[in-house]
């Protein structure tokens with residue numbers, strides 16, 4: 056860890072939504088640059104991070120890629136929401152049911168005392184699958200408006216969307232930068248390692 060990044064402000068961002076919507080692929084795209092071809096279902100949480108230079112300031116985004124499957128998340132839910140700085144709700148635009156689950160996810164977040172000042176955004180993933188779309192933009196926009204969340208539609212898979220994925224996280228980072236002067240302690244490495252699953256551990260050697 057460079058001297059630069061150790062002095063960076065750290066923001067915890069959680070990524071929430073049904074299983075299979077592409078949370079792992081989206082966060083991997085943002086932190087690793089590539090499309091993860093054969094992701095396994097996330098167990099507990101996978102941590103990813105990326106440090107950005109915004110107006111000369113170092114900002115570290117610590118991204119919690121959470122599990123969508125109930126059995127893989129239930130023991131972790133309290134940890135997800137603790138001291139969170141921003142929440143990204145993801146649905147799959149080719150799956151109406153993943154969109155219909157959003158109010159439950161949003162409700163869970165509120166039940167865990169995430170304050171109204173914590174930014175939340177809505178991301179519809181898999182826009183590359185144009186012919187299979189089940190959630191029209193207008194319907195998603197209406198839901199987003201009802202919660203006053205910004206809506207983004209993108210694809211973790213389509214290389215042409217790579218910069219858009221970056222832009223979504225950057226937008227959030229700018230918002231956090233201007234709102235939150237808080238300096239968090241670095242999580243201890245042991246707690247991070249404890250939660251990583253086997254595959255991530257193997258990949259960690261060559262990851263960001």
Ligand SMILES: Nc1nc2c(ncn2[C@@H]2O[C@H](COP(=O)(O)OP(=O)(O)OP(=O)(O)O)[C@@H](O)[C@H]2O)c(=O)[nH]1
Nearest residue numbers: 074075076077078079080094097123181210211212
């Ligand atoms: N076509 C397409 N497929 C995608 C995209 N993003 C993810 N996928 C596929 O969707 C499936 C699920 O992706 P994941 O990223 O593992 O989904 P997840 O939300 O992390 O699922 P859990 O970890 O179980 O909660 C995988 O087969 C991915 O290849 C995308 O933008 N377009």
Ligand SMILES: [Mg+2]
Nearest residue numbers: 078079096097
């Ligand atoms: Mg996952």
